Amino acid sequence: MTESRRAPALVALAALPFVAYAAVVVVTGSFLGPARALWWVGLTGVLLLALRRPLRQREDRLAWFAVAGGVAAWFAGDLVNVYGIPLSLTGLPSVADMVFFAMYPLVLVAALRLARRSGARDRSRGASLDGPIVLIGGAAVATSFVVAPVWPHVGVAAATMPFALFYPVGDLVIIAACLLGLWRAGGYRRTALVVLATGVLLLGAGDTRYLVRTVEGGGKDLTSDLLWAAALLAMAAAGALGTRVAARPRAAASGVTLCSGLAATFVLVVASWADVPLGAVLLAAVALILCLLRLVAALREARQLADAQHRALRDETTGLPTARATEERLRELVRQEKPFALVLLDVGGYKQLRLALGQDLGTELLVQIAGRLAGDAVSAEFVARAGEDEFSVLVPLPDEDSERGVDRAAELVRCFDESFGLEGINVHARATAGVASFPRDGRTAAEVLSAVELSTSYGAAGGKEVAAYTRAMEDQARVRLALAGEIGDAFGAGEVIAYLQPQVSLADGRICGAEALVRWQHPRMGILTPDKFLPAIAHTNLMRRVTDTVLRQSAAQAVAWRPWGMTVSVNLAPSDLLDPELPDRVMRILHECGARPSEVRLEVTEDAVMADADRIAETLAELRRCGFHIAVDDFGQGHSSLARLRELPFDELKIDRAFLWRTADPSPAETAIVRAAVALAKDLALEVVAEGLETPDAWHRLRDMGCDSVQGYWVSRPVAPGMFDAFRAEWPERAPVAGAHLLG
Numbered sequence: 079m080t081e082s083r084r085a086p087a088l089v090a091l092a093a094l095p096f097v098a099y100a101a102v103v104v105v106t107g108s109f110l111g112p113a114r115a116l117w118w119v120g121l122t123g124v125l126l127l128a129l130r131r132p133l134r135q136r137e138d139r140l141a142w143f144a145v146a147g148g149v150a151a152w153f154a155g156d157l158v159n160v161y162g163i164p165l166s167l168t169g170l171p172s173v174a175d176m177v178f179f180a181m182y183p184l185v186l187v188a189a190l191r192l193a194r195r196s197g198a199r200d201r202s203r204g205a206s207l208d209g210p211i212v213l214i215g216g217a218a219v220a221t222s223f224v225v226a227p228v229w230p231h232v233g234v235a236a237a238t239m240p241f242a243l244f245y246p247v248g249d250l251v252i253i254a255a256c257l258l259g260l261w262r263a264g265g266y267r268r269t270a271l272v273v274l275a276t277g278v279l280l281l282g283a284g285d286t287r288y289l290v291r292t293v294e295g296g297g298k299d300l301t302s303d304l305l306w307a308a309a310l311l312a313m314a315a316a317g318a319l320g321t322r323v324a325a326r327p328r329a330a331a332s333g334v335t336l337c338s339g340l341a342a343t344f345v346l347v348v349a350s351w352a353d354v355p356l357g358a359v360l361l362a363a364v365a366l367i368l369c370l371l372r373l374v375a376a377l378r379e380a381r382q383l384a385d386a387q388h389r390a391l392r393d394e395t396t397g398l399p400t401a402r403a404t405e406e407r408l409r410e411l412v413r414q415e416k417p418f419a420l421v422l423l424d425v426g427g428y429k430q431l432r433l434a435l436g437q438d439l440g441t442e443l444l445v446q447i448a449g450r451l452a453g454d455a456v457s458a459e460f461v462a463r464a465g466e467d468e469f470s471v472l473v474p475l476p477d478e479d480s481e482r483g484v485d486r487a488a489e490l491v492r493c494f495d496e497s498f499g500l501e502g503i504n505v506h507a508r509a510t511a512g513v514a515s516f517p518r519d520g521r522t523a524a525e526v527l528s529a530v531e532l533s534t535s536y537g538a539a540g541g542k543e544v545a546a547y548t549r550a551m552e553d554q555a556r557v558r559l560a561l562a563g564e565i566g567d568a569f570g571a572g573e574v575i576a577y578l579q580p581q582v583s584l585a586d587g588r589i590c591g592a593e594a595l596v597r598w599q600h601p602r603m604g605i606l607t608p609d610k611f612l613p614a615i616a617h618t619n620l621m622r623r624v625t626d627t628v629l630r631q632s633a634a635q636a637v638a639w640r641p642w643g644m645t646v647s648v649n650l651a652p653s654d655l656l657d658p659e660l661p662d663r664v665m666r667i668l669h670e671c672g673a674r675p676s677e678v679r680l681e682v683t684e685d686a687v688m689a690d691a692d693r694i695a696e697t698l699a700e701l702r703r704c705g706f707h708i709a710v711d712d713f714g715q716g717h718s719s720l721a722r723l724r725e726l727p728f729d730e731l732k733i734d735r736a737f738l739w740r741t742a743d744p745s746p747a748e749t750a751i752v753r754a755a756v757a758l759a760k761d762l763a764l765e766v767v768a769e770g771l772e773t774p775d776a777w778h779r780l781r782d783m784g785c786d787s788v789q790g791y792w793v794s795r796p797v798a799p800g801m802f803d804a805f806r807a808e809w810p811e812r813a814p815v816a817g818a819h820l821l822g
Contacts, residue, residue: 089127092123092124092126092127092314092315093120093311095116095117095120095123096120096311099116099117099120100300100304102116103300103303104300109303121156122153124149124310124311125314127314128142128149128313128314132317138317141188141191141192142317144184144185144187144188145184145185145274145314145316145317146314147180148181148182148185148188148313149181149313149314151177151180152181152306155177155178158174158177182244182251185252185278186248186251186252186255189256189274192267192271192274207371214342214364214365214368215361215365218341218358218361218365245282245285245286249279249282249285250282253275253278253279253282256271256272256275256278273315274316277308277309277311277312277316278309278313279309280305280306280308280309281310284301284302284303284309287299287301287302288302339365339366339369342361342362343366345359345361345362346362349362391406393462395463396463397448398448398462398463399460399461400462401464401465404420404460404462404470405527407472408516408526408527409523411516412516412521415517416474417475417476417477417480418473418474418483418515418516419472419473419480419482419483419486419487419515420471420473420513420514420526420527421471421472421473421483421487421490421511421512421530422469422470422513422530422533423470423487423490423491423509423510423534424467424509424534425469425494425509426507426508426509426510428444428466428507429466429467431505439500439501442501443505443507444463446499446500447469447498448469450493451469451490454490454493458474459473468534470530471490478515478516478517479518480515483515484513484544484546487544487546488511488544490511491509491510491543493509494506494507494509510544510545511534511537511543511544512533512544512545513530513533513546514526514527514529514533514546514547519547529547530547533545533546533548533551536551536554558610558613561606561610561611562618562620564600565620568600571601573598573599573600574597574627575596575598575631576596576628576632577594577595577596577597577796578646578796578797578799578802579595579794579797580592580789580802580805580809581767581787581789582787582789583786584777584780584785584786584787585781585786586815587809589806589809591679592646592647592802593646593789594635594646596608596612596627596628597798598611621653622653624651625651626663630671632646632648632678633667633668633671633673633677634671634673635799636673636677636678637671637673637677639677640677645676646678647679648681649682650680650681650682650686651686655694656693660697660701661697664680665704674705675704675705676705676707679706679707680701680709681710681711682694682698682708682709682710682711683710683712684710684713687710695726698726698727699727702729707729707730708727708728708729709729709731709732709765710726710731712732713732713733724762728762728764729764729765730764730765731755731759731764731765731767732766732767732769733755733756733769733785734770737751737752737755738752738768738770738790752783756780756785766785766787767785767786767788768780768785768787768788768789768790769789770789770791771789771790771791772791772792773792774792777792777814778814793809
């Protein structure tokens with residue numbers, strides 16, 4: 079049996095002797111004999127239950143030993159009361175009273191220990207008034223309906239009245255301490271304090287009944303005994319039940335406070351037509367004033383909570399709903415079983431744009447994007463900001479098989495085709511979109527959100543403008559996660575290899591070098607391209623090991639090619655460019671391999687440079703001073719301005735494969751774009767390399783435009799280092815230049 083089931087079972091077992099005790103008393107009319115034996119058995123079980131928590135668990139052990147000590151003190155006091163000899167000195171409490179009194183400081187210590195502050199505490203200021211309200215309101219009630227009626231009848235025993243009143247007053251003090259703990263404590267302690275306060279409240283009820291009956295000459299009765307038994311059982315069970323019951327302590331505290339306030343009001347009402355002691359009236363008035371202050375504090379906190387909830391549902395920057403608001407709308411549609419598609423738009427390179435533009439213009443860009451998306455949306459769609467550089471659009475669907483979500487995502491992506499005007503600067507932003515729908519891709523709001531996030535990440539990694547969720551993405555995500563865990567061992571096993579894609583001069587067909595492209599020769603999955611494993615480690619220290627491994631192999635290759643003057647180009651990751659030790663790292667590796675900086679070219683992408691343009695510009699300048707040739711890769715895909723391109727220390731411009739022609743008859747616009755890129759590079763005195771060459775016609779066009787060299791599948795796919803010689807042998811026969819030769 080688990081602990082969550084064992085604790086209530088033990089409490090029920092401890093209660094059985096008291097149930098039997100009540101039955102015997104009702105049947106026999108006597109508290110002696112079998113009834114008394116069952117009473118002692120019940121008290122023994124309660125004591126054992128109270129000791130169970132501190133003996134089994136270390137947490138709050140002192141507090142629960144104090145509770146057990148309090149139960150033991152009450153047990154001992156009852157024994158003395160039945161079998162002991164009271165003191166005969168008039169005006170002093172009996173020996174039983176003295177033993178009973180020991181319970182109160184022990185239980186008070188336990189309540190105060192459990193009321194220690196914790197990180198999960200209620201920070202409400204108004205809640206701090208709960209304890210005083212209960213204490214003062216309870217004192218007013220006790221003074222009015224317990225002390226006042228009893229006091230005139232005590233006669234010569236008036237000197238003992240303070241000791242008799244110790245019981246209800248002590249109960250009130252402990253209850254107030256428990257309520258204070260509900261405000262301060264957190265976790266299981268709150269529940270434990272609720273149960274403990276309930277026990278003390280029952281104890282007070284039993285004490286008050288016994289006091290009144292004693293004054294009236296009746297003494298104890300079955301009701302008093304059962305109230306005491308329930309009280310001791312609750313106090314002993316507080317530790318066990320506190321770990322299981324999901325109590326609502328704030329509601330409990332508020333309920334007790336409300337009852338105390340109503341009781342104080344009742345005292346004042348009674349005082350208007352009956353004789354109520356002045357002290358009781360003053361106490362009731364103070365309690366009522368505190369209740370009014372508590373109400374004012376509660377109203378203020380409610381207003382603050384409403385404001386906080388509004389802020390949580392509305393983005394302050396863009397004025398759009400937040401991700402939390404989207405989640406609530408999704409859950410509502412799921413409950414109503416209405417089909418919908420969720421489109422998640424990722425603004426590519428926003429962080430780099432913000433760094434380049436500055437914080438203010440970066441924020442203004444978000445505001446304009448939000449306005450454009452909201453303006454494009456139809457009335458039934460729900461546009462929200464999903465993250466720093468993400469927006470979501472909830473699209474209702476006519477049925478669960480509709481492809482409207484994918485079509486709508488493509489339309490939303492086209493909202494970014496037009497530039498954004500920021501203080502006279504035309505900024506081009508691009509977006510990729512992921513799409514997931516209910517109920518096809520998820521049966522709950524959480525499943526749909528997970529699916530759309532996965533599809534968006536795959537779309538961005540794969541260069542797709544729109545990526546619809548598929549179940550295969552889940553498998554691919556697991557594979558990527560597994561690969562990220564395995565790649566650490568791949569370095570030592572020699573499985574990370576720099577493949578080489580030849581670069582050829584357009585002027586004479588000479589092989590002038592190669593670009594190193596990383597591959598993972600996986601023992602089970604074969605040759606893996608970078609898109610299969612690099613995204614999973616892009617922001618980890620493993621990325622540095624990839625760069626260092628490729629650089630070391632490329633440097634060794636450059637040394638082997640030194641007689642022919644061929645170079646090797648190596649790509650640097652964005653994380654490499656942010657490393658202040660990069661120049662020293664690169665030089666150290668080249669020194670170990672015996673290579674020269676002029677033999678290794680370093681390539682960086684536009685977006686990588688824009689991540690921290692000033693800092694990276696210094697790093698690139700330092701690398702150039704070391705003698706390295708620096709190339710800007712994938713030109714045309716990033717956000718760098720022409721002015722920024724001129725300021726950075728580049729020697730070479732590589733035109734992205736997306737701009738090269740895929741057909742033998744390109745459009746005039748396509749030709750104009752490539753011609754402009756080549757002309758720009760020449761004006762900046764940069765060498766020009768075209769990537770992605772796929773046709774011989776493109777070779778001749780690029781040569782006529784003044785491009786210096788090319789690489790692409792028409793020349794050669796990336797090959798293993800050992801296969802490069804085979805390409806070198808067959809290339810002269812395929813080169814479209816008469817007399818083309820391998821090396822200069």
